[in-house]
Amino acid sequence: MERSQVEQRVVKVTCQVLGVDAAMVQPDSHFVFDLGAESTQSVELVAAFDGEFDIEMDEDAALQVETVGAAVEFITASLA
Amino acid sequence: MRLILVDQLTEKRVNFYPLALSRPIWELRCGMTSLAEKLIAKVGAGDVACFVPPYMADAYRRRSEWPVNDPANLAGDDLLVVSARVKAAGFGIEPTGPSQVTVDTDGEVLYARIARADLARLNAGSIDGLLDSAREKLPSADAELPTWNYTWDLVLENPEQLVEDFAAAGRSGIEGAVEEPRAIRGDAKNVYVAPGASVHPMVVLDASEGPVYIDEDVIIHPFTRVEGPCYVGKKSILFGAKCREGNSIGPMCRIGGEVEESIIHGYSNKYHDGFLGHAYVGEWVNLGALTTNSDLKNDYSSVSVVLDGKRPVDTGSTKVGSLIGDHTKTSIGTLFNTGAYVGAMSLITTTGKLLPRYIPSFAWLIEGVVTKGFGKSRFYATAQEAMQRRGCQWTEADEAMWNEIFNMTKPERMEAVRKGRRVLSGHRG
Numbered sequence: 071m072e073r074s075q076v077e078q079r080v081v082k083v084t085c086q087v088l089g090v091d092a093a094m095v096q097p098d099s100h101f102v103f104d105l106g107a108e109s110t111q112s113v114e115l116v117a118a119f120d121g122e123f124d125i126e127m128d129e130d131a132a133l134q135v136e137t138v139g140a141a142v143e144f145i146t147a148s149l150a
Numbered sequence: 151m152r153l154i155l156v157d158q159l160t161e162k163r164v165n166f167y168p169l170a171l172s173r174p175i176w177e178l179r180c181g182m183t184s185l186a187e188k189l190i191a192k193v194g195a196g197d198v199a200c201f202v203p204p205y206m207a208d209a210y211r212r213r214s215e216w217p218v219n220d221p222a223n224l225a226g227d228d229l230l231v232v233s234a235r236v237k238a239a240g241f242g243i244e245p246t247g248p249s250q251v252t253v254d255t256d257g258e259v260l261y262a263r264i265a266r267a268d269l270a271r272l273n274a275g276s277i278d279g280l281l282d283s284a285r286e287k288l289p290s291a292d293a294e295l296p297t298w299n300y301t302w303d304l305v306l307e308n309p310e311q312l313v314e315d316f317a318a319a320g321r322s323g324i325e326g327a328v329e330e331p332r333a334i335r336g337d338a339k340n341v342y343v344a345p346g347a348s349v350h351p352m353v354v355l356d357a358s359e360g361p362v363y364i365d366e367d368v369i370i371h372p373f374t375r376v377e378g379p380c381y382v383g384k385k386s387i388l389f390g391a392k393c394r395e396g397n398s399i400g401p402m403c404r405i406g407g408e409v410e411e412s413i414i415h416g417y418s419n420k421y422h423d424g425f426l427g428h429a430y431v432g433e434w435v436n437l438g439a440l441t442t443n444s445d446l447k448n449d450y451s452s453v454s455v456v457l458d459g460k461r462p463v464d465t466g467s468t469k470v471g472s473l474i475g476d477h478t479k480t481s482i483g484t485l486f487n488t489g490a491y492v493g494a495m496s497l498i499t500t501t502g503k504l505l506p507r508y509i510p511s512f513a514w515l516i517e518g519v520v521t522k523g524f525g526k527s528r529f530y531a532t533a534q535e536a537m538q539r540r541g542c543q544w545t546e547a548d549e550a551m552w553n554e555i556f557n558m559t560k561p562e563r564m565e566a567v568r569k570g571r572r573v574l575s576g577h578r579g
Contacts, residue, residue, distance in 0.1 A: 109524075110499055110516050114574060117521045121571035129525025 071149055076123075077142050083118045084138060087111060097139030105138075119145060151246050152227045153195035155186060155216075156277060157234040159203045160258055164457055165300045168475030168494045168511055169415075169432050171555050174202045174210060175234035178430075179398055179413055180304040181311030182319065182363060182381040188238035191318075193230060193245045199223035201277040205554035208547040224274040231262040231281070233297070239314075240296035250291040251284045259285055260295050300463070301430050302455065302470045302489075308413055309360065309396035312379035316340070316361035326364065328353075340378060344368070359395060368400075389421060402540060410445075412471065417540055429471035432494065434536055436479045443486035444504075445471035453489040456508040459562035465489065475511055477533050493559065495529045495552065510563040512556050519570035520563070526556050 081095045088105050101107040107115065116132045119125070119141065125148045135144050157163070157174040166175050176186035183191075190198060199217040202210050211218040230245050243261060251262040262284040264272065272287060273279030298304065322339045326347030334341055336358030343349060346367040353374050355362050360379030364370070368382050373390040376382070380393055383400020393399075396411035404419040410427040414420070418431050422439035429443055446469055447453060453470040454462035472486045475494025484500045486492065493511030503518050514523025530552065534544040 110514075113514050113516055113521050113523045117516075117567070117571050117574055120522075120567075121575050129522045130527050133524050133528075 071123075071146075073142065073146050076146050076149070079122055080119070080138060080142050080145065083122050084115065084141075087114050087118050095138055097137065097142070099138045100136055101138070101141075102136070123149060125149065151193075151195065152197040152199060152223065152229055153190060153193055153245075154223065154229055154231040154277075155189065155198065155200040155234060156231055156259075156281070157200075157202050158258075158277075160256075162235065162256075162258070162299070163203075165463075166298075167301075167457060168473060168491065169301055169430060171494050171511065171559070172206065172209075172432070172476050172551065174200065174206070175298070176200075178298075178301070178304055179415065180308055181398060182315035185234065185238070185298065189232055189236065189241065192238040192241055193232075195230070195245070197227065205558075206551050209545070209551040212545060212547055219277075221274070221276055224277065224280050225269060226266070228266045229262070229264040229269070231259065231264065231284070233258065233260045235297040235299070236260050237296040237298060243291075243293060249284075249288045251288040252291045252293045252295060253285060254295075254297065257285070260297065261293075262288065263291075264288070300455075300465070301473050302428075302465050302467065305411065305413055305428050305430050305470070306467055308398055308411060309379050312363075312381055312396065312398065313360055315381070316342075316363055316379065319363065321363070326366075326368075328355075336378070344384075350374075365400065383416065394427075411469070415476075417536075417542070427471045428469045429474065431472075431474045432476035432478070434477045434533060435474055436536070437474075438480045438482040438484060440482055441480045441484040441486075443472040443490060444488040445469050447488050455489040456491055459508050459510060459565060462507075477529065477536075479532070493563075494555065495526070495533070497523060497529070508562075508566070510566050511559040513563055513566065517574070519573045520566035521570055521574075522563075522567055526552070 081092055084095050085092050090105050099105055135141050155176050177184050201219050207219045217223050228246050249265045249268040252260045254260055259281045272283040321342045324343045325345045326343040328349040329351045333354045335356040340357035340361040341355050343364045344366040347364045349370045350372045352372040353370050355376050357378045362376055362378040363381045365384045367385045369387045371389050374388045376393040377395045381398045386400035386403040389406035391405050392408040394410035397409050398413045401416045403414055404421050406421045407423040408425045412426050412429040414431040415433040417433050418435040420437040424440045424442045427445035450468055452464055454464045456462050470489045472490040474492040478496045480498040481500055483502050484498050485504045487504050487507045491508045493509055495511055496513045498515045513520045537544050
């Protein structure tokens with residue numbers, strides 16, 4: 071999958087789980103400090119990314135991912 | 151004679167999960183004592199050794215006073231090898247005598263009495279070898295032995311066992327402090343308050359239907375009602391609790407709200423309001439305010455419990471509450487369904503809905519669905535913190551055991567996680 075496709079889908083899922091506008095979701099957006107993710111929403115995000123990309127993200131590693139751009143990198147690497 | 155307690159990884163072991171995931175079955179409690187204490191008292195053993203599933207051997211060795219998984223203990227004395235599932239009350243076998251063995255319908259050895267002279271013709275190099283050769287070579291006794299078959303057996307027999315254990319303990323009277331005004335209902339000889347215990351004013355100890363045993367250094371705050379039969383373990387604190395009949399609590403528990411016919415292992419907290427009935431709760435559990443379990447179905451039919459994530463088992467009882475594994479935490483307002491299986495090391499955050507009847511171990515429950523959550527390392531950090539607060543230590547052996555449990559329970563957890571993903575994506579539309 072192309073990185074741009076991963077990026078699009080990460081933005082879509084982030085908007086759905088966190089209830090934010092797509093315009094707010096930038097590569098350097100921090101899930102907690104910029105997008106307001108609470109701890110349970112972080113868990114939901116990991117579950118949603120797993121479902122969206124049909125992957126099994128390692129929980130401990132995935133939760134170290136703090137920004138949208140880092141999530142795209144992480145998922146792209148997982149799909150490779 | 152040496153008593154050898156045995157708990158092997160048999161299919162029936164699952165029947166005692168999630169509690170037995172992290173301890174041998176004989177560490178489960180019924181009445182005032184553990185199943186091991188009852189067996190030891192019954193056979194009068196002074197010399198005890200034990201064999202547990204290998205993955206928990208190191209962790210158990212650190213808290214056990216007996217040799218654990220050491221084959222050297224299978225030699226040098228007459229042996230009485232007893233399965234952890236055997237009920238002490240029905241065990242009428244003489245501890246020493248001619249060698250003999252009794253197996254259950256599945257071929258599991260319930261006990262083997264082995265005279266020292268016969269050890270040479272058996273394979274005593276390992277517990278498996280010893281049991282296999284005993285089954286093959288020793289005469290069968292064909293004894294009818296009652297066994298514990300499920301965790302809820304312990305809950306359902308708890309009231310009766312409390313009465314028996316109180317009588318066996320042979321203690322009565324007030325050795326601690328019971329402040330005025332106080333109310334002791336029923337026969338005062340059915341109440342025991344141990345030294346160091348402090349019962350505040352306006353507490354009711356109701357022994358009219360069964361004995362009340364308050365162990366050392368327990369503190370009972372005002373407006374608590376304790377109905378017998380009941381056992382409150384050492385250093386526990388009751389906060390204005392409504393302790394209905396049939397509870398075994400403690401040690402070191404913090405209990406409030408309404409609790410009925412439940413067994414709660416040490417270091418677990420249910421500080422606040424909320425109902426817990428016919429439940430079995432492991433160690434280091436924290437139940438958030440208003441956490442409540444159902445123990446009776448609206449149609450009064452028999453309760454079933456899902457032990458493996460798939461197949462419901464009919465308990466044959468109309469009253470069964472939750473089975474909650476060690477280190478599990480619930481958020482405020484958690485509502486457990488009748489006969490809920492709540493795995494160990496889980497974190498339950500809720501939205502006020504009744505939760506699924508099966509919650510696997512190491513699950514994060516969010517919006518009623520199972521997720522992988524923050525992974526096991528976050529659970530370990532929380533466990534470490536909780537244990538330190540009570541002066542206990544999380545060890546490398548604990549972590550190694552829990553890593554094995556994490557792997558053992560992964561299939562059912564991942565199945566639930568995959569279901570959860572579908573539900574969550576449905577929510578997102």
